[in-house]
Amino acid sequence: MDELDSAILEHLQRDARTTNRELARKLGIAPSTCLERVRALRNRGVITGYHASVDLRALNRGVQALLSLTIRPLSREVIEGFKSYVAELPEVLSVFVIAGSDDFLVHVAVRDVDQLHAFLMDHLSQRREVVNFRSSVIYQHVNSPVVGPLTDQGQQG
Structure with missing residues (x-):
């Protein structure tokens, strides 16, 4: 590069x-x-695709949240199955499998807090593998529009 x-x-x-x-x-x-x-x-796989940025509010998705989930038992089969399940839900924007006290971080965008509550109750609390979840409503989101390579010193270069 x-x-x-x-x-x-x-x-x-x-x-x-x-x-x-x-x-x-x-x-x-x-x-x-x-x-x-x-x-x-x-x-080389550096450019992986092209997309259009959209205004979530214009799509009737005015409330965003990050959901932290813990699942059990921890096995490849359970992780892959849950990841596939949650990624297919229309409210879900991103799914992260993470290390630490939580196993997943899920970014959702919904109409309002009532729909967020319904999502949590209907799609997460009903799953046997989900033993714990927390939701954090996003007030503001700042996205870096340009990502560049990092040098060995950790700075863009």
Whole structure:
């Protein structure tokens, strides 16, 4: 990953709809070079896809929460089964399998706190493997729109 690759990634993370010609112009390189670099980043798995950011409130999902869950027994089969189950629920945005006192962190977006409560009761408390869960309502969420490589010193470079 060199400086040109990093610059390409930065521009595409800010606006993935940028045309190859426009991206090449911004970077001061030939369009053919730009296209070759972007393809190489995709082929190496650095660029994993393109997406549209959406306003969750516009989708009637005004309340977000992080759910911390503990499951038992801890086995690969139980973890994989629960992960697959919860990832398919329409309220779920992200599922993290984590280390520590909790086993899962689940990010959900729902209409309101009543729907959050119903989700907890209908989808989590009914599961035998779930022995404990806590919910934390998200008041604000700040997302870093551009992620770059870290140097050995832990700083972007």
